Amino acid sequence: MCKCSFVLAACLTVACLAAATSAQEYVDDPNRTDDAALSARSEKPSMIFDTTEVVVNPGDPLNLECGLDGEFRHCIWMHEPDIYQVLDVYSNMYPGLREPENKENNQCGIIVDSVNIKHHGVWTCRVFVPGDSLSDSKKVVVTIQPTSPLIMIDTSRLEVVTTEERSVVCSVEIARPAVGMKWYLGDEDITKMSENVETLTDDQGSYKSVSTLSRRFLPKDDDKTLMCSITHKTLPSGANASVPVAVMFKPIEKDVTTFYQIQLGSNYEVKFNFSSNPKPHGVMWKFGDNLDVAEGPLVIPESQGRYRTFLEELGSNMYTAKLVIEEFTLEDSQKKYSLLVGNDIGETEYQIRLSVHEPPKDGVSETSNHAKIPPTELSVSDIETESNNLSGGAIAGIIIVVAVVVVAIGAAGYARYRQMFCFASRAESKAHIQDPERNETDNGTANDAIKASTDHVNGKTENTVANGNGNLEQTQVDEVNNEKKNTDV
Numbered sequence: 390m391c392k393c394s395f396v397l398a399a400c401l402t403v404a405c406l407a408a409a410t411s412a413q414e415y416v417d418d419p420n421r422t423d424d425a426a427l428s429a430r431s432e433k434p435s436m437i438f439d440t441t442e443v444v445v446n447p448g449d450p451l452n453l454e455c456g457l458d459g460e461f462r463h464c465i466w467m468h469e470p471d472i473y474q475v476l477d478v479y480s481n482m483y484p485g486l487r488e489p490e491n492k493e494n495n496q497c498g499i500i501v502d503s504v505n506i507k508h509h510g511v512w513t514c515r516v517f518v519p520g521d522s523l524s525d526s527k528k529v530v531v532t533i534q535p536t537s538p539l540i541m542i543d544t545s546r547l548e549v550v551t552t553e554e555r556s557v558v559c560s561v562e563i564a565r566p567a568v569g570m571k572w573y574l575g576d577e578d579i580t581k582m583s584e585n586v587e588t589l590t591d592d593q594g595s596y597k598s599v600s601t602l603s604r605r606f607l608p609k610d611d612d613k614t615l616m617c618s619i620t621h622k623t624l625p626s627g628a629n630a631s632v633p634v635a636v637m638f639k640p641i642e643k644d645v646t647t648f649y650q651i652q653l654g655s656n657y658e659v660k661f662n663f664s665s666n667p668k669p670h671g672v673m674w675k676f677g678d679n680l681d682v683a684e685g686p687l688v689i690p691e692s693q694g695r696y697r698t699f700l701e702e703l704g705s706n707m708y709t710a711k712l713v714i715e716e717f718t719l720e721d722s723q724k725k726y727s728l729l730v731g732n733d734i735g736e737t738e739y740q741i742r743l744s745v746h747e748p749p750k751d752g753v754s755e756t757s758n759h760a761k762i763p764p765t766e767l768s769v770s771d772i773e774t775e776s777n778n779l780s781g782g783a784i785a786g787i788i789i790v791v792a793v794v795v796v797a798i799g800a801a802g803y804a805r806y807r808q809m810f811c812f813a814s815r816a817e818s819k820a821h822i823q824d825p826e827r828n829e830t831d832n833g834t835a836n837d838a839i840k841a842s843t844d845h846v847n848g849k850t851e852n853t854v855a856n857g858n859g860n861l862e863q864t865q866v867d868e869v870n871n872e873k874k875n876t877d878v
Contacts, residue, residue, distance in 0.1 A: 434459025434518045437494045438525040444566065446532050446623055451501040455514035456494035457523070464497035464516040468508070475499060504531055509565075509593060533595055534623040535564030538630040540615070547615055549606040550734060551638040557602045559617035559630060567596035569620040574634070575613040579604065611636035611666060611706065639735030640665040647742040651717055659712040661728055661741060666706040669732045674698055674712050676726045686729075687712075719745065 437456035445451050453466065466473040478499050479488040489498045497514055509531035515524040540547075541558040549555045561568050567587045571580045583602040590597050600617065616631040641664045651657050674696075677684040689698040689710060699711040710728050714721055726741040 433521075434461060434516075434523070436514075436516060436523045436525055438514060438527075440525060440527050442528045442530060444530045444532060444622055445504050447505055448503055451504045451508065451529065452489065453499050453501070453512055453514070453527075454489070454495045455497040455516070455525075457496055457516050457518070458494070460518065461496070462517040462519065464514065466497075466499055467513040467515065468510060473499065504529075506531055506533075530566055530594060532621075532623050533563065533565035535568045535598075535619060535621050535628070536562040538568075538570075538617050538619050538628055540617050540630045540632050542632060546633045546635050548635045548637065549610075551606060551608060551636060552734065554603060554605045557604075557615065559600045559602070561598045561619060563590060563595050563597060564621055565593070565595045566622075568598050570598060570600040571618045571620075572600070572602050573616045573618060574604075574610060606634065606636045608636055608638040608641055608664065608666070608706075610634055611638075636666065637734050638666055639732060640669065640730040640737040642737050643739055645740045645742065647744055647748075649744050649746060649748045651722065651743055651745050653717060653719060653745060655717050656713065656715045657717045657743075659714070659726075659741065659743070661710045661712075661739065662703075663708055663710065663728075663730055663737075663739065664706050665708060665730060665732050667732050667734075668702075669700075669708065669730045671729070671731045671736075672700055672708075672710055673729045674710070674726070675729065676724050678724060680725050680727050714743075717743075 434457050437458060439454065443451070455464065455466075457464075464475045466475065466478075473483055473486060475497050477483065478486045481487070485502050487500050487502065489495060489500050492498065497516055501508055508529060511526050511528050513524055513526040515522055538559055538561050541560060547555075547557065559570065559572070561570070570583075570585050571578065572583050573579065579602070582604050583600050585598065585600045588597045588599075589595070598619075602615075611634065613634050614631050615634050616629050618627055618629045620627045643663070646661065648659060672689040674687045674689070675683040676696075687693055687696060687698045689700045691698050695715040697713040697715075699713075701709040701711065703709060710730070712726070722743050722745050724743070726743060728739045728741060730737055730739070
């Protein structure tokens, strides 16, 4: 009976201590929860939502996706000032809104069948979960098709001068979102020479876009088309505005031009081509020993003695100035000639030479070698040069041969230095296989044999013999072949 009482008292004591310990732990950590509570807290739902901006054209459908990875009560969509209950949308209570076919991770998604301008703006999805709500938003941009691009000039074509930088403006009055703008001159993209500015025109995301092109046009740009091109989501093929370009330039400069192989006594016609826009208003030939004091300038068209002048218009801003010299003489070939051409932009003086000789072949003079051709116009910039130097293949072959010879000499020198091959006769050198006791003597004899071989090559013979005492003696004999000394008496 006593033992049972003792056991019962011990059990009661342990139970009391356990209860006290548990109570103390609760007092020390009032925020302590059990595993079930922690698990429930970790499973709080989270939204599945893409906040990326959506750009959509009027009339296109709009898919608004919104999902949850946990338990939820219900959800709504908000677009100022409207609120749409998702369950009501699924019950077809909102015309134009419907339930999506795929609702995986998209339990609260809706579809707008045909977008119009009122659907532009921010859309917010709110999901109600036990004891809380979650929400996220995205911007929907309903496009406005841009107005046509317009190049801001006063005339039907763009007239520019090569001496000045010109600015050209292209404008799009309204678009949503802003348009992309590029410039082309013919087939060349010259957008890098422009600067674009976009200005917000209202609080709904509509923009006015202006692009300013700044460029110094060249003579080669004449008669090309300048185009302002825009891109936009509402324009699958884009839209363009274009204008023809007229470039005004003074007569284009050329290098000194020489006419060769002129026959003495012939009536020779010099034909010189040049380019000018606008049309030249003054073309004048000058010639003489000194052009500063010319024999007599001839303004086209004009004749004087044996000289006559003409001007022919070829089109595309090209012209040919002609000078006819009757009964060409050697003195005519020794004179200097020039053609002075001017227009509204400026003037250019061309230097011309006339020669009875063939084109030079040395490449030193102002023109280079040509095959025999009829007398014609040759300028430094238009001719081909001829070289009398070795071709690249020949030079490469010479370099390879020299390299092989150098390598062979180097290898031979190295081999001789290392005594890898026999470069001289070694009559005195003999190999012996002897007893170990004679190794030391043999080594000495071998060295002496090598020395003897070398000395033999140098014109002297060294003989090594053993004397009666067993010691080695050397006798050196100079080899003198048919040598005779003469002494004057």
